[in-house]
Amino acid sequence: MNLTTLKKGFFITFAAYMLIGMHYFQHNSGGSGLHLPFNVIGWIFISALIGIGLWQVTLQGKLVYSRLSLIFIAATLLMLMPLLYADPVVASISYTRLFGLVGGLLFFIALQQLQLNQQQRLILLYLILGAVFVEAVFSLVQYYLLPVNNMVGYQKIANRPYGIFQQPNVSASFLTTGIALALYLLTQTELAEKNKRLFCYVTTFMAVIPVVLLQSRTGYLSLLIAPLLLLPWVCQQLRESDRLKCLAVWLACYFTGILIGAYGLVTAEQAVKSAAYLTDPGARVPIYLHSLAMWLEKPLLGWGYGSFEVAYLHSYSQALNQGLALPGSPENLDHPHNELLYWAIEGGLVALAGIALLVIGFLRIIVKQPLWQALALLGLVLPLVLHSQTEYPFYHSIVHWVVFLTLIWYIASRYGNTKTLEFNYTFLLRTLALLIPLVTGAFMLTTLHTNTLLTQYERSDRSDITPLTKVVNxxxxxxxxxxxxxxxxxxxxxxxxxxxxxxxxxxxxxxxxxxxxxxxxxxxxxxxxxxxxxxxxxxxxxxxxxxxxxxxxxxxxxxxxxxxxxxxx
Missing domain, CATH: 1.25.40 (Serine Threonine Protein Phosphatase 5, Tetratricopeptide repeat)
Known part of the structure; x- marks a missing residue:
C-alpha cells in the first residue's frame, strides 16, 4: 500500500485517536461536550485531521467533493440560519453544538480529500473496531476486576460498565456499532486474512458481554436489529466465496457473549431489576409529549437556538400545574432525548429542513444498492441513529460523531461518486490548515486545565476559592x-x-x-x-x-x- 507522507500522517493521527486519545481519563464533574475530558482531547485530534485534509487540497491543487458533501454544506447553512433571528441572551448556549456541526462538516470534507482506495478505507474501519475492542476490555475490567474504591471513580455498586463514556447508553451504542462493523468487515476479508477475521470474532465476543451487562434498552435493540439487518447480505456474500463457516464462528461468538453477559446479570441478582427496567418507559413519555406540543406551538421558526432548557422548564411546569402535561419529566432538562425534537423546538422547520436534506442525500446512495446490501449499510449506522432518537450521544461523546461521519463517508465513497474542482488558493487553505489545529489545541489544553481546577474546587469544602482564580480559559x-x-x-x-x-x-x-x-x-x-x-x-x-x-x-x-x-x- 503506497501512501504519501501526508496520508500516513492522517492514518497515524486517526489511529492515535482511536486507540489512545479517545480513552483518555481525567477526573471531572460530569456533564457532556467539553465538560468531559475525553471530548476535549478528541477535538485536538479532529482539528489535526481537518488540518491534514485541508493541506492535502493545496498539494493536489484540486478540491474533491461529492453530491453528499454539497448537500452537507447546504444542510449546515440551513441549520445555521436560525442564528440570524435567535435571542442573543440565550443563543450563545447553542454555539458549541453548531461548532460541532461545522467541525463535522470539515472532518467529512477532509476525509474526501485523501481519495483513498477501498483497501485504505477499510484500514480506518479496522481502527474504529480497534477502539471498540479497547473499550470492551476497559468495560470488562470495570465490571469484573475493579474494587469498590478505585482510582478512576467507577461506581462499583451500580456496576454498569460504561468504559470511558461515564454513561451506560452511550457506551452501549458505541459497542453495538462495533459489533455491526465486525460483521460487515467479515465480508471484506480475503480467504488468507485469518488475523483480520480473528480480530472481528474476538472484538464481537468481547463487546457483546458488556452490552448485555449495561442493561441499556437502546443497546439491546441495536444488538438485536443491527445484526439482523446485516445478516442476509453477509450470508449471501460469504456463501458466494465459500466462507459460510466464518459466519458460523461469528454467530457463536455473538451468542456466547450474550450468554456470558446474561449469566453475569443473574449472578449479580440484577435480572429481575433489568426486566422491570426494560418495560418501564421512564420519563421519556412526558418529555416527548410535551416537546412535541412545544414544537407544534411554534413549528416554523421554533423557540430560538439555546432556548430549550428555559423554555421547556417554564412551559412544562405551567402545563403540569394546569393538569395539561404528564408528570415525571426531570428538572434541568437541556435536551428532549430526541435529536429531531431538539432541532425542531429550537430551530423549527428551518432546522428540520437541513436534517431532511442530509437524510435524503444519504438515502439516495442507499436506495441505489440491492435490497439486502442497502439493509446491511443501514445496519452499520443504525445503533448511532437509533440512540440519537432516544438521547444525545453526539453531545456526550464526540467519538460517536466522528465514527458516524466516518461510516457515512465510507458508504458514500464506496458506493457513490466523487468529482474534483481545480483549487489554487493555497495560501488561505494552508493558513487554515495550520491555524485550526493550533488554535483548537491551545483552547482545548487550557480547557483541560480549567477542568482540573474546577474539579479540585468542587471536591473540596469550597472554603478556598484560590483554584478558581487560576483559571486561564x-x-x-x-x-x-x-x-x-x-x-x-x-x-x-x-x-x-x-x-x-x-x-x-x-x-x-x-x-x-x-x-x-x-x-x-x-x-x-x-x-x-x-x-x-x-x-x-x-x-x-x-x-x-x-x-x-x-x-x-x-x-x-x-x-x-x-x-x-x-x-x-
Whole structure:
C-alpha cells in the first residue's frame, strides 16, 4: 500500500485517536461536550485531521467533493440560519453544538480529500473496531476486576460498565456499532486474512458481554436489529466465496457473549431489576409529549437556538400545574432525548429542513444498492441513529460523531461518486490548515486545565476559592464557574449583610435564570431578597420556584423552613 507522507500522517493521527486519545481519563464533574475530558482531547485530534485534509487540497491543487458533501454544506447553512433571528441572551448556549456541526462538516470534507482506495478505507474501519475492542476490555475490567474504591471513580455498586463514556447508553451504542462493523468487515476479508477475521470474532465476543451487562434498552435493540439487518447480505456474500463457516464462528461468538453477559446479570441478582427496567418507559413519555406540543406551538421558526432548557422548564411546569402535561419529566432538562425534537423546538422547520436534506442525500446512495446490501449499510449506522432518537450521544461523546461521519463517508465513497474542482488558493487553505489545529489545541489544553481546577474546587469544602482564580480559559465552564464564584460571594454577603453584594447576586440570578435556570439559584435569590427585607418579593419568587420544581427536595425543604419561620413569627 503506497501512501504519501501526508496520508500516513492522517492514518497515524486517526489511529492515535482511536486507540489512545479517545480513552483518555481525567477526573471531572460530569456533564457532556467539553465538560468531559475525553471530548476535549478528541477535538485536538479532529482539528489535526481537518488540518491534514485541508493541506492535502493545496498539494493536489484540486478540491474533491461529492453530491453528499454539497448537500452537507447546504444542510449546515440551513441549520445555521436560525442564528440570524435567535435571542442573543440565550443563543450563545447553542454555539458549541453548531461548532460541532461545522467541525463535522470539515472532518467529512477532509476525509474526501485523501481519495483513498477501498483497501485504505477499510484500514480506518479496522481502527474504529480497534477502539471498540479497547473499550470492551476497559468495560470488562470495570465490571469484573475493579474494587469498590478505585482510582478512576467507577461506581462499583451500580456496576454498569460504561468504559470511558461515564454513561451506560452511550457506551452501549458505541459497542453495538462495533459489533455491526465486525460483521460487515467479515465480508471484506480475503480467504488468507485469518488475523483480520480473528480480530472481528474476538472484538464481537468481547463487546457483546458488556452490552448485555449495561442493561441499556437502546443497546439491546441495536444488538438485536443491527445484526439482523446485516445478516442476509453477509450470508449471501460469504456463501458466494465459500466462507459460510466464518459466519458460523461469528454467530457463536455473538451468542456466547450474550450468554456470558446474561449469566453475569443473574449472578449479580440484577435480572429481575433489568426486566422491570426494560418495560418501564421512564420519563421519556412526558418529555416527548410535551416537546412535541412545544414544537407544534411554534413549528416554523421554533423557540430560538439555546432556548430549550428555559423554555421547556417554564412551559412544562405551567402545563403540569394546569393538569395539561404528564408528570415525571426531570428538572434541568437541556435536551428532549430526541435529536429531531431538539432541532425542531429550537430551530423549527428551518432546522428540520437541513436534517431532511442530509437524510435524503444519504438515502439516495442507499436506495441505489440491492435490497439486502442497502439493509446491511443501514445496519452499520443504525445503533448511532437509533440512540440519537432516544438521547444525545453526539453531545456526550464526540467519538460517536466522528465514527458516524466516518461510516457515512465510507458508504458514500464506496458506493457513490466523487468529482474534483481545480483549487489554487493555497495560501488561505494552508493558513487554515495550520491555524485550526493550533488554535483548537491551545483552547482545548487550557480547557483541560480549567477542568482540573474546577474539579479540585468542587471536591473540596469550597472554603478556598484560590483554584478558581487560576483559571486561564473559562469559556467551556463559564456558567459553572460563575455559579461557584457567585455562591461564594453570596455567603460572605449574607454574613456581612453587604447590601451591594446582595443586590449584585439578585441581578446575576435574574440574568442567569433566563439561560440556565437552577433550583438552588432561585432559592439563593429568594434568600437574598429576604435578607434585604423584600419579604413579599421573596415569597412570590418561592411560590414560582415551587411550581417550576414541584419534586425538588431542596426546594421542598427550603419552603418548609420558610413556613416554619413565618409561623414562629
Amino acid at each position: 473559562p469559556v467551556a465552564w463559564i456558567t459553572r464557574l460563575e455559579f461557584n464564584a457567585m455562591m461564594y460571594r453570596l455567603q460572605i454577603a449574607m454574613y456581612n449583610n453587604d447590601i451591594a453584594e446582595l443586590n449584585n447576586y439578585i441581578d446575576w440570578a435574574n440574568e442567569i435564570s433566563q439561560k440556565t435556570p437552577r433550583a438552588n439559584i432561585y432559592i439563593n435569590w429568594s434568600r437574598a431578597l429576604a435578607k434585604l427585607g423584600q419579604q413579599q418579593a421573596a415569597e412570590q419568587l418561592l411560590q414560582q420556584t415551587i411550581i417550576m420544581y414541584p419534586n425538588n427536595k431542596l426546594v421542598q425543604r427550603f419552603a418548609a423552613s420558610q413556613a416554619d419561620t413565618t409561623r414562629s413569627q
